[in-house]
Amino acid sequence: MMSLARVISVFVLVFSSATIAAGQEPPGATVASTVTVGTRVRVLSTTMEARVRGVVVAVDETVITLALEGGLPLKVPLRSITEMDVSLGTKRNTLKGLAIGGLSGIALGFAFPVDPENCGPGSTNLCSRREGIVGGTFLFGALGTGIGALIKSQRWAPISVGLRPSGGAKRPAVEVAVAVRF
Numbered sequence: 001m002m003s004l005a006r007v008i009s010v011f012v013l014v015f016s017s018a019t020i021a022a023g024q025e026p027p028g029a030t031v032a033s034t035v036t037v038g039t040r041v042r043v044l045s046t047t048m049e050a051r052v053r054g055v056v057v058a059v060d061e062t063v064i065t066l067a068l069e070g071g072l073p074l075k076v077p078l079r080s081i082t083e084m085d086v087s088l089g090t091k092r093n094t095l096k097g098l099a100i101g102g103l104s105g106i107a108l109g110f111a112f113p114v115d116p117e118n119c120g121p122g123s124t125n126l127c128s129r130r131e132g133i134v135g136g137t138f139l140f141g142a143l144g145t146g147i148g149a150l151i152k153s154q155r156w157a158p159i160s161v162g163l164r165p166s167g168g169a170k171r172p173a174v175e176v177a178v179a180v181r182f
Contacts, residue, residue: 043064092151098145
């Protein structure tokens, strides 16, 4: 259970980060002043059927040019962009792997054969259910942690300067989001 101090800390962090994020987009900012050459982005546009990922090769007041993952350049008119995300880099999934592995170990701990009469080093049976659950949790938790450390995933942050929101609806002036990541 979370302590009151931790809940207050999370609350203050969420609302102060919304204020800081709002301060990062000055009035009159454009995509050209926000995104620089070499930035990895995801773009959704009315001129494309799907979201594309690429690295910004050139940007001006009307067009952004992306080098796609296949290597081909793509020019996208800024007026057609409905959503744009900027890469914050990669992260490892160590804690997520630990959680998935540990929970799997607990579940599989109930499936291990238990026989208190026929257990020990020469037997495939465990002596108690607790032994199976604890052993499975540690074994699969360690395995999940190792796999999670090897797997990397991209982190993305949306930018909205001068872009039209999708759906044609106006976005609220202040947005608050809470994300829990492992």
